[in-house]
Amino acid sequence: MSETRAVPNAVERLVRQIVSQVRWRRAEHYALRGVFWGVLLAIVPLVVKGPFAAWAVPLAGGLVVAGVLGGLAYGLSRRVGAVDAARLADRAFGLSDRVTTALECGRRGDRGPMVEALIADAIERAESVQPRQIVRRVLPREAKLLPLPIVAAAVLVLAPPVPLPSARLFERMVSTAAEEEAQERGDTSMIEERARPIPRDPLRRPAFEERDFAARAATGAPSTAGDLSAIFKDTSLGSQRPDFNSFLKKGDERLKLLERMDRLPDLQTDFTTNQYKMVFRKSKELKGGLRPDQVSPQKLREILEEMERLGRKGGANWSGDAMEGMEALEYGEQDRAMSAMEKALNKMRAAQERARSGRNLRGGRDGKGGDRGQGGASPEDMDFGEGEGLFPGRGKSQSPKGEPSQRLRANPYDVGVEGESRRGKKQGYDTNLTGRGGKMDSRLQYLGVIGQYRKMMEDAIAREQVPRDYHTQIKDYFQALDER
C-alpha cells in the first residue's frame, strides 16, 4: 500500500478496504478453481486404488486441499492497483471520482491549492462512507462443473477398485486383431489385384486432344485428331439422361476452348457471312405459307431494299426486280411486289448456284415445270450470261452499240434509251426511247420517282460504278430532266 501513503487517513483506509475486498474475492475465485482441479486430480488415485492401497483416499484429499490452498494463495498474492480500487470505491459510494483524483494528485509533488482542497474534500467524504462489501463475487466456469467430479470422487471412495487391463492381455488382443485382418486381406487380395485400376498420376490432367470425341459423337461430323471444333459437334449428350456434373465438365472444356481464339471453329459462317442466304432465309420466313395479303408490307419492303442493295453491290440482275417490287409496294400492289420478290429471289439463287458450281455453266434459272435453260424460260425471266446483255460493244452483237436485249423486246414495260451527241452551236445529247415501253404512258408518277433515280445515280457515281467519262453526261441528263 505504498501507493496510498501520500494520501493519509480516511481515503487511504477506504482504498485499503477495497483492495482487501478485491483480494478476498479473488481468493474465493481461485480457490474454487483449485477445488475443481484438485478433485479432478483426486479421481486418479481413487480409480487406481491398487498401487496406493490405503493411501488412495488421503492422497485424494490432499490433492483437493492443495488445490484450494493453491487457489487461495494465488488469489491473495496478486497485486491490486490502488487506483482501480479507488475507482471502485468512487463508483460504489457515489464519490464522483473524488477518491481516484485525490489519490492520483496526492502522489504528485507539486500539489496546488486546488488539489489540497480536493484531498480535504475527499477525506471528508471518505470518512462519511459506511464500509460495506462492494466487490462482487465472480464465480469461475469450473464452479458450475464442480459437482460432477465431487460426486464421482465420492462414488469412487465407496466403490471397489476398478480392475485395470494388464499390458500382456492388451498385446494379445492387438495381435489377434492384426492376424484376423491379415487373414481377411489374404482372402480378398486376389480379387483386389484383378479389380485394382491401373495406377494413375492424379495430378496429370488428360490432354484435350487425347479425348475421343468422335467415338462419343452420335451424329456429329467426323473430326480429326486435334480438331477442337469436335467438342462443339459432340451431341452424344443429347441421347443421355441429364447429368449436371457431366454438363459442367463439358461446359468447362468448352469455356477453356473459347480462350483459344485461333483454334475456334467458325460456327457462324453458314449464316452470317453470306448475305444472299440471309436474304433468302428472311424471305422464306416472310412467306411462310402466308397469302400475299397477309405478308407484312414493312418487312417485304425491307427485304426488297436489301435485295436491291445486294443487286447493286454485286452488279447482279435482280436489282430491277427488287425495284419493281418496291414501286409496287408504293402503290399498294402487294401481290405484284411478292411476285417481283420471287423473281429476284430466283435470280439470286441462280447466281449463287452459278458461283458455287462454276462460272456461267447454265445461264438462267429453273424454268417452269422443272425445265431448265433458256428454252424453257419465258423471255421475261431470261437472264444474261457474262458478256451478254446491255453492255454496248460487248456480247454477241456486232453492233458497236450492242444488241438491245431480248428482255427489252420482251418486257412491255422496259424502255431503252438511245442517244447521240449533237454538235453545233448548242451542244447536247439527243435521246430516243426504244422498246415497247417507250410508246406507252408511264405507269409511275414522274415526280415520285425522279428523286429516287437521282439518288441512285448519285450513289452509283459515288461508288464509282460508272466510268468517270460518263459522269458529266449522266449529270447533264438529270439536269435536263429537271429543266423539262
Added chain:
Amino acid sequence: MSYDTRVQEFVTAFEGLRSEVEKVIVGHREIITHVLVGMFSGGHVLLEGVPGLGKTLLVKTLAEGLDLSFSRVQFTPDLMPADIIGTNIIVEDADGRKHFQFQQGPIFAHIVLADEINRATPKTQSALLEGMQEASVTVGGVSRALPGPFFVLATQNPIEMEGTYPLPEAQLDRFIFKLRVRFPAIEELNQIIERTTQPRQVAVTRVMTGPQVLAFRELIREVPIATTVRDLASTIVMATHPQWEHAPEVTRRFVRYGASPRGAQALVLGAKVRALIEGRFNVSADDLRALAAPALRHRIILNFEGEAEAVDADTLVGQIVDAAETVIVQGKEAFLR
C-alpha cells in the same frame, strides 16, 4: 483567499448570473447552464432552434447580467467581412491632414451575438474565425486584440434552409458547444405569456464583471482530472472515429468523420466548469457524460447511411459514450470493472 472560498464565490456568481437570466428567460435552464459553462470555459456557443424560442433574448439578457460590452450582428447574405471586423477609413484631423484610421467593427465587444449566422456567405462567416480562435483580428496587416473576455454567441435556424450557407466544419469546430433550443412546455409557454404581455418590465442586474469572468476561467483550469477520467474523455472522442480499431459498431455504421481534438478539449474544459458548479474540485465521468452531447454533436459528421436513416446526433453520442466506457474497462479484471 482559500480555494474553497474561491470555488464558493464562483458557484455563487454562477448561480446569480443564471438567476438573472432566468428572470427573463422562462425554462431552458439546461440551455442557460450550458451557455454559461461555455462562456466560463473560454469558448463560444452556437444556439440552434426555430424562430421565437428566445435565443437572441437569452444572449441579450446574459449580456445585461454581465458588466460587459455587447454587440449584435444580424447576419444577412450581403453582409461583408469588413462589416464585422471593421475597416480603415480616411479621417481629417484638426490640421486638415488626412490619414487612415481604423474603424472598429461590432466584433470589438466582449459579447458578440451573431444572429442567424448561417444567412451570411462563407466569406463573412470566416471573418469570425480568427477572432474566435485567436481573440484578435487582422486588418490591413495589423493585428488588433479583441477585448477579454471575448465570447461569441451565434444563433442559427435549422429550418428555412433556402438561401442559407451552412457553417463549414472548420467554423463549427470553433464553437465549444452547440446547443439545441427546444420548444417550451405548455407551463413554460403560459409563463412566457404572463411575463411578456404585462406592462412591467423585468430589470436584469449586473452580477459579474469582465475581470471576474477571466479570474473564474483561470480557476476552472486548475480543476484536477484523474487519469482514468481523462482516458475516458479521449476514448469518447476516439470512439467517434470510424477508423479507430475499437470504434463501436454504431460509429462504423453511421459516422464519416469523428470529433477533432478540440472536441476533447471542449469536453474536459466544460466538465471542469460543471465540476465546480457541482461543488467538486475534480472532474468526474458524470461531467463528461453530461457534456458529451453539446460538445460533440456538431463535430460528428454522419455518412450517407447516417443521414439517410436520420440518425440523431445526440443518441449517437450517447451510444458512443456507453461504448467508450466499455472499452475503458475491457481489459480489466472482472473484480475491478
